[in-house]
Amino acid sequence: xxxxxxxxxxxxxxxxxxxxxxxxxxxxxxxxxxxxxxxxxxxxxxxxxxxxxxxxxxxxxxxxxxxxxxxxxxxxxxxxxxxxxxxxxxxxxxxxxxxxxxxxxxxxxxxxxxxxxxxxxxxxxxxxxxxxxxxxxxxxxxxxxxxxxxxxxxxxxxxxxxxxxxxxxxxxxxxxxxxxxxxxxxxxxxxxxxxxxxxxxxxxxxxxxxxxxxxxxxxxxxxxxxxxxxxxxxxxxxxxxxxx
Amino acid sequence: xxxxxxxxxxxxxxxxxxxxxxxxxxxxxxxxxxxxxxxxxxxxxxxxxxxxxxxxxxxxxxxxxxxxxxxxxxxxxxxxxxxxxxxxxxxxxxxxxxxxxxxxxxxxxxxxxxxxxxxxxxxxxxxxxxxxxxxxxxxxxxxxxxxxxxxxxxxxxxxxxxxxxxxxxxxxxxxxxxxxxxxxxxxxxxxxxxxxxxxxxxxxxxxxxxxxxxxxxxxxxxxxxxxxxxxxxxxxxxxxxxxxxxxxxxxxxxxxxxxxxxxxxxxxxxxxxxxxxxxx
Numbered sequence: 001x002x003x004x005x006x007x008x009x010x011x012x013x014x015x016x017x018x019x020x021x022x023x024x025x026x027x028x029x030x031x032x033x034x035x036x037x038x039x040x041x042x043x044x045x046x047x048x049x050x051x052x053x054x055x056x057x058x059x060x061x062x063x064x065x066x067x068x069x070x071x072x073x074x075x076x077x078x079x080x081x082x083x084x085x086x087x088x089x090x091x092x093x094x095x096x097x098x099x100x101x102x103x104x105x106x107x108x109x110x111x112x113x114x115x116x117x118x119x120x121x122x123x124x125x126x127x128x129x130x131x132x133x134x135x136x137x138x139x140x141x142x143x144x145x146x147x148x149x150x151x152x153x154x155x156x157x158x159x160x161x162x163x164x165x166x167x168x169x170x171x172x173x174x175x176x177x178x179x180x181x182x183x184x185x186x187x188x189x190x191x192x193x194x195x196x197x198x199x200x201x202x203x204x205x206x207x208x209x210x211x212x213x214x215x216x217x218x219x220x221x222x223x224x225x226x227x228x229x230x231x232x233x234x235x236x237x238x239x240x241x242x243x244x
Numbered sequence: 245x246x247x248x249x250x251x252x253x254x255x256x257x258x259x260x261x262x263x264x265x266x267x268x269x270x271x272x273x274x275x276x277x278x279x280x281x282x283x284x285x286x287x288x289x290x291x292x293x294x295x296x297x298x299x300x301x302x303x304x305x306x307x308x309x310x311x312x313x314x315x316x317x318x319x320x321x322x323x324x325x326x327x328x329x330x331x332x333x334x335x336x337x338x339x340x341x342x343x344x345x346x347x348x349x350x351x352x353x354x355x356x357x358x359x360x361x362x363x364x365x366x367x368x369x370x371x372x373x374x375x376x377x378x379x380x381x382x383x384x385x386x387x388x389x390x391x392x393x394x395x396x397x398x399x400x401x402x403x404x405x406x407x408x409x410x411x412x413x414x415x416x417x418x419x420x421x422x423x424x425x426x427x428x429x430x431x432x433x434x435x436x437x438x439x440x441x442x443x444x445x446x447x448x449x450x451x452x453x454x455x456x457x458x459x460x461x462x463x464x465x466x467x468x469x470x471x472x473x474x475x476x477x478x479x480x481x482x483x484x485x486x487x488x489x490x491x492x493x494x495x496x497x498x499x500x501x502x503x504x505x506x507x508x509x510x511x512x513x514x515x516x517x518x519x520x521x522x523x524x
Contacts, residue, residue: 092292092294096314244295
């Protein structure tokens, strides 16, 4: 437990020192999406009786929390491992690797929630409608945990910074556009639909959208996200034991 | 006590450390000496469980070294070769974080922090960001950090590399005073004068193999305490003798330029390894 607190304290210090740059850089892309696709292009669009802005807010929340949580862990941890070597300070200390992983993933997930809540506040102020509930926030936090743990895994597996850029280009960026953020996956051809539904961001977009629009939450969303969370954490811990 | 029992480390086909056996007693100041690539850093990385040995076993105070063994980790302090301070945290925050990682109570952290900042003469830099410090100061912070949790064993990997002569001397003084307080020290260096100045016992590593161990005096005596350095045909040759008389007798027949002097640690190294240790 002390190990987790130490890691969280370190993350809190960095967050405090960089709060404005973190806030600004995390909000630029989602606000652009909201403005361009929501209030701009989407003003005249209606998705099955729902205003387009209300349709995309949950999707943009899912992608923003994904980006913020993933980036909060992946880039700093890969730098700590490959360049600064600050990771060694943790590896030689008597904290367990489980504490280290838990601290990093939790800190990344909290960063994701911070960005998500800011985004929701902006969307509400600008007139978007979204039904908030405890379950909605819980599902958003689960999404943050999934992508913070993916960031942890990727940071320990890559061999150089360009590898991280490639991962972002080939995995994270396609998910932003494919996983039901801007359109319903049901509108895509059947084989592509299967692939999209299997990606880890899709259950978050769809689950959050269902809750935001007052619809019933399908078990598929949290179940698939939990499955991804377990896989990423177990794989990440295995990678921790092997990292040198 | 540190015990390395026939420890070998392979990087692919390359042997980085080759059947290294070593006993370092409590309170000892042991220096591992060797040129770049001799296996010094790899040895320290194995002792700190940063990398596992391919073959062999390491124990520290009876505890087997492994990544998951948190018991032995609390007993060692590491000063790495690479400055791995959190760059955007202050000196105080770096030390405090270390204390938290070693499960120290807040009062204990505060007390050690004040003691170590004074000991390393960093009190004025307490609130400075680590990445704004000079090279010498960063080294001192690394030493202070490694000492935060009161380790019984301090591992220093090339602690003065890249420092100017004044900073190097200051770091030497710090390290020496730690040993006089009873801390066991294992130092790796390729600076021969550093090993000569600080260490009570030295091990010479060449291509991962420990080729000899002993005090500086013992190592000199093993090859001969007096050396005749002869410069001829663009090359310096060394001839070792048991005493001054033997050296003089040999030199009297020389026609080339020569010097008679006491054998240095570098001479020992050249004799034993066939390599001249480069200082950077």
